[in-house]
Amino acid sequence: MIRVGIVGISGFGGKVLLDILLKHKDVRITYVAANSTTGRVDDIWPEFRRRTDLVCTKYDPAQAIEHCDLLFLALPHMESMKIVDPLLKAGKKVIDLSADYRLKKTSLYKKWYSAEHMDRKNISKAVYGLPEIFRAKIGKAKFIANPGCYPTAALLGLAPLVSVQGSNVASVIIDAKSGVSGAGRKVAEGFMFCFVNENFKAYRVLNHQHTPEISQYLGIMAGRELPTVFVPHLLPINNGILETIYVSLKKAVSQVRLEDLYRKFYKTEPFVRVMPNGVQVEIKNVVNTNFCDISISLSDDRKLVVITSVIDNLVKGAAGQAVQNMNIMYGFEEQEGLL
Ligand SMILES: NC(=O)c1ccc[n+]([C@@H]2O[C@H](COP(=O)([O-])OP(=O)(O)OC[C@H]3O[C@@H](n4cnc5c(N)ncnc54)[C@H](OP(=O)(O)O)[C@@H]3O)[C@@H](O)[C@H]2O)c1
Structure with missing residues (x-):
């Protein structure tokens, strides 16, 4: 204890x-x-x-x-x-x-x-606390920098592709949407019910502070800097993030190879669920859980991959991931407290 x-x-x-x-x-x-x-x-x-x-x-x-x-x-x-x-x-x-x-x-x-x-x-x-990528380091760490909410959804959505096909990636565009709790408890006019309810808007376009965090860790995974665009939006819901990620490739890939890559990469991960082909992720399936759900689709010319990734910003995007990191640091069951 x-x-x-x-x-x-x-x-x-x-x-x-x-x-x-x-x-x-x-x-x-x-x-x-x-x-x-x-x-x-x-x-x-x-x-x-x-x-x-x-x-x-x-x-x-x-x-x-x-x-x-x-x-x-x-x-x-x-x-x-x-x-x-x-x-x-x-x-x-x-x-x-x-x-x-x-x-x-x-x-x-x-x-x-x-x-x-x-x-x-x-x-x-500080060890970056994204267990699916840095579990071994987390296990030995005394100090964890827990990832941001948007970066968690983006990096988990992109990790298999950029880790294995990093040299084949031409560009990455991350179109992200978050519920209002992402801004914390502080009261600001733009986050009041009347301004958010029945509304949808982009904010901090090309200017959000999570941009360098995403770029830094994509670069580590890919072994090189990747041209990345990140645009967040505010959803009229309390909790949840959905990111639609467009990856342009230099050379075509096959759908079977792509799916195989994602399934193998996350095969033993307790909190990442890769959706069956044709099934889209939904925020409601991950709210109040520590899961990240991921769907992958490929264009007809097989050079554009569209990844959709969902998390609860306060659970896998914050507190849940923090507890997952603690479990790894102390050798507790990784799912303890989180299922
Ligand atoms: N919200 C999300 O979805 C999310 C996701 C991932 C990461 N994060 C990050 O996690 C952190 C917390 O986010 P949050 O959404 O929980 O923020 P929050 O709702 O605004 O809460 C901030 C907390 O910090 C306390 N605090 C502020 N200054 C303090 C000080 N000097 N000493 C002790 N306590 C102090 C506040 O206490 P008082 O009430 O006394 O002011 C409050 O309890 C932020 O850095 C945020 O960027 C948030």
């Missing part, structure tokens, strides 16, 4: 972590914290009445270190980097759900997050 803490319990990611970890047989939640929100967790999230007596306090590093073996940080970017170093120095394991340690180049962080990185020395210690 390990002792875990959740920092950011009053946020959406923190709430889903709480839900999963309360059901996990190998952990005890011993510390929960936030910033301005304090008090009983079942007052902050009334649906947890009779499930927990935990009390949220303002984050205090000494308390976190005393009470926990592992900390989940579900904080806005720029906040995790202020608190990671003392936790690592105290020998604690950390899984950070923010974007602070995902990009290996601080110049990219500055460009896309408009800020200087304040904890450069720990960036190289």
